[in-house]
Amino acid sequence: MYDYRMMNGDSGAWGFVMMLFMFVFLVLVVLAAVHFLRGQQYINKQHGDPVDIVKERYAKGEIDKAEFERLKKDLR
Numbered sequence: 001m002y003d004y005r006m007m008n009g010d011s012g013a014w015g016f017v018m019m020l021f022m023f024v025f026l027v028l029v030v031l032a033a034v035h036f037l038r039g040q041q042y043i044n045k046q047h048g049d050p051v052d053i054v055k056e057r058y059a060k061g062e063i064d065k066a067e068f069e070r071l072k073k074d075l076r
Contacts, residue, residue, distance in 0.1 A: 050075045 051072060058068040 054063070054068060054071045054075065057063050058065070063071070
């Protein structure tokens with residue numbers, strides 16, 4: 001038999017549950033997008049400019065001045 005309460009908008013708690021579900025879903029989508037974008041920024045910062053990497057290696061003493069100048073010249 002057909003339930004006439006559904007036509008009156010009296011769907012009980014199901015309407016609230018569906019709204020809550022959609023809200024949680026949208027929050028999760030936004031959080032996932034923010035996480036993805038921050039991850040991309042981290043990857044870009046991690047690799048950096050090749051000349052900056054050579055400068056860091058020279059500053060740490062991993063390469064000498066001649067190697068530094070050669071690498072810098074090759075990268076430009």
